[in-house]
Amino acid sequence: MSASSGATDRGAATLVETHSLAKQYGESVLAVQDLNLTIHRGEVFGLLGPNGAGKTTTLRLLAGLIRPTAGTAVVAGGPPGSPVSLAHIGAMIETPAFWPYLSGRDNLRLLARYSRVPQQRIDGIVEQVGMAEFANRKFGTYSTGMKQRLGVAAALLKDPPLLILDEPTNGLDPQGMVEFRNLIKGLGQGTRTVILSSHLLNEVEQICSRIGVIRRGRLVAEGTIEEIRGGSQLIVRAEPLDLARRLIEQAVGADHVTVHDGTFSLTVDNSQSASIAKALVVGGANLTELRPAERSLEDVFMELTGTESGS
Amino acid sequence: MIFASIRAEWFKVSRRPSMWITIGLLLAVSVSLEYVLVYIVATHPPKGVNLRLGGTLSSLRLDLYPAALVPKVLANMSGLYGIFALIAGVLVQGSEFGWGTVKTVYVQFPGRIAIAVGQLVTIALLVLIMALGLFAVDAATASVLATIDGQHITWPAALDVIKGVAAAWLILYLMAMAGYGLATVFRQSALAIGLGLGYVLVIENLVFGLLVNLGDTFQHIREWFPVANAQYLQQAFGVLRAAAAGGEGPAAPPVDGTHALTVLCLWLAAIVIASVAVVKLRDVN
Numbered sequence: 001m002s003a004s005s006g007a008t009d010r011g012a013a014t015l016v017e018t019h020s021l022a023k024q025y026g027e028s029v030l031a032v033q034d035l036n037l038t039i040h041r042g043e044v045f046g047l048l049g050p051n052g053a054g055k056t057t058t059l060r061l062l063a064g065l066i067r068p069t070a071g072t073a074v075v076a077g078g079p080p081g082s083p084v085s086l087a088h089i090g091a092m093i094e095t096p097a098f099w100p101y102l103s104g105r106d107n108l109r110l111l112a113r114y115s116r117v118p119q120q121r122i123d124g125i126v127e128q129v130g131m132a133e134f135a136n137r138k139f140g141t142y143s144t145g146m147k148q149r150l151g152v153a154a155a156l157l158k159d160p161p162l163l164i165l166d167e168p169t170n171g172l173d174p175q176g177m178v179e180f181r182n183l184i185k186g187l188g189q190g191t192r193t194v195i196l197s198s199h200l201l202n203e204v205e206q207i208c209s210r211i212g213v214i215r216r217g218r219l220v221a222e223g224t225i226e227e228i229r230g231g232s233q234l235i236v237r238a239e240p241l242d243l244a245r246r247l248i249e250q251a252v253g254a255d256h257v258t259v260h261d262g263t264f265s266l267t268v269d270n271s272q273s274a275s276i277a278k279a280l281v282v283g284g285a286n287l288t289e290l291r292p293a294e295r296s297l298e299d300v301f302m303e304l305t306g307t308e309s310g311s
Numbered sequence: 312m313i314f315a316s317i318r319a320e321w322f323k324v325s326r327r328p329s330m331w332i333t334i335g336l337l338l339a340v341s342v343s344l345e346y347v348l349v350y351i352v353a354t355h356p357p358k359g360v361n362l363r364l365g366g367t368l369s370s371l372r373l374d375l376y377p378a379a380l381v382p383k384v385l386a387n388m389s390g391l392y393g394i395f396a397l398i399a400g401v402l403v404q405g406s407e408f409g410w411g412t413v414k415t416v417y418v419q420f421p422g423r424i425a426i427a428v429g430q431l432v433t434i435a436l437l438v439l440i441m442a443l444g445l446f447a448v449d450a451a452t453a454s455v456l457a458t459i460d461g462q463h464i465t466w467p468a469a470l471d472v473i474k475g476v477a478a479a480w481l482i483l484y485l486m487a488m489a490g491y492g493l494a495t496v497f498r499q500s501a502l503a504i505g506l507g508l509g510y511v512l513v514i515e516n517l518v519f520g521l522l523v524n525l526g527d528t529f530q531h532i533r534e535w536f537p538v539a540n541a542q543y544l545q546q547a548f549g550v551l552r553a554a555a556a557g558g559e560g561p562a563a564p565p566v567d568g569t570h571a572l573t574v575l576c577l578w579l580a581a582i583v584i585a586s587v588a589v590v591k592l593r594d595v596n
Binding site for chain 1: 419423
């Protein structure tokens with residue numbers, strides 16, 4: 001796990017980069033503060049955080065819907081909201097909103113005109129997001145799930161290298177959620193980058209290659225899910241306890257060993273497990289358990305955000 | 312980029328039923344109130360009608376014939392017709408905030424300025440349809456009434472009609488842009504329409520109507536206000552016989568058409584620049 005980091009040396013491979021980005025409302029509400037975020041081409045990046053943490057504000061800043069009160073950002077080659085940036089992003093922020101007197105298909109035709117997307121592409125998109133059955137119905141009659149599908153279709157219209165999706169599975173039934181997660185996973189393969197916000201931990205775990213955790217407007221953690229979980233801990237049970245402790249401390253150093261209820265916790269890299277097992281067996285201890293300590297993403301999330309639950 | 316934005320905005324507006332209903336109502340109101348109702352009053356004057364009006368009844372009928380088409384159509388441009396244009400301008404922008412589609416639009420490729428320019432051009436086309444539609448239906452009605460009365464049909468000079476359409480377009484566009492600007496600033500339709508109507512009816516007509524009687528100072532101030540100059544521009548095309556004979560309104564405007572045209576263009580430029588600036592800079596939450 002790394003704390004929020006600044007620029008990377010990946011140059012052109014970086015699609016989103018922010019430096020000390022902040023958004024303040026009025027005198028006292030700091031919705032986002034000191035946000036240093038780097039997102040690379042081809043990643044599916046998840047923005048996690050409790051309600052009101054600043055996820056949507058961050059996405060609004062990246063899409064150019066709101067202007068930062070401090071800091072800078074480069075999104076898909078330009079400042080957020082600039083034609084250069086907008087030419088390369090597809091975004092769905094919050095509940096999808098469209099023109100109620102137009103059908104879903106006509107709404108897509110309208111958006112296609114803005115960006116000069118060939119009209120033939122619309123049929124493919126309609127099929128891709130599973131809205132063929134209701135594409136010709138007026139948007140005003142759509143259910144929340146239908147609106148969500150149209151929102152994703154609109155974001156995909158330009159076939160953009162960067163997709164920004166704010167809680168894309170909101171309002172979908174379980175089957176729809178599974179379909180959408182698979183769709184987003186597929187979209188994130190290759191060189192396309194997807195940034196999605198969610199408060200559903202399992203969703204982020206299934207879809208994202210890297211995540212950032214936001215708390216009270218600050219990025220408190222950024223990394224791969226394994227990095228965020230912190231996998232560099234081993235659990236060991238062996239007897240007799242005194243012999244086992246001596247052998248383990250010889251193998252990894254006393255500073256890395258703690259004992260609680262007859263169980264050793266070692267703050268070492270998982271790759272050392274073989275040598276630790278060998279030291280115990282050769283030294284004459286009876287090894288009964290050796291495994292990496294696994295903290296769930298929910299545990300880490302609660303620890304980082306200070307919330308009682310994962311929502 | 313701009314052309315793509317215009318195509319998209321026109322696609323949106325041209326498929327919107329409420330926009331065509333607004334234009335249809337405008338044309339219906341023009342024909343029914345300005346021609347049919349006036350013709351009925353002129354041909355079947357109600358009992359107890361003001362005697363002074365007696366002198367204008369024949370003038371009323373003359374104003375309904377094609378020769379008076381240009382001043383007749385322009386007579387209500389900054390008032391009743393302008394309100395329809397104001398509503399159309401509000402609809403173009405206010406609904407985007409009401410439906411939340413402003414968030415959908417502002418993340419599209421051309422960016423906010425190109426989208427705003429697309430909206431401005433679309434509104435210009437809409438009010439051109441309004442202006443042409445008014446002249447067309449009023450001309451048709453005038454010729455029918457002249458035929459019914461057995462009058463020889465005399466049309467105004469083509470150049471006068473073209474100038475009249477241009478003046479109508481400018482006045483309607485100014486009103487529509489005022490609606491667009493108010494909807495942009497207040498992010499909704501209802502308040503924008505309310506304030507727009509309030510300004511036109513109360514501030515410019517009622518308040519200034521009273522204040523100008525108090526001295527020249529107020530008259531000079533009024534000469535720089537938009538609705539007043541729209542009225543001066545209308546009057547530059549001639550005053551209707553009935554209004555002149557009935558003593559309603561000034562026989563000649565206090566400023567000439569060039570002054571009115573200049574002031575209207577300045578107001579239009581100011582509203583356009585302010586609206587685009589707000590569109591460009593505003594946070595959309």
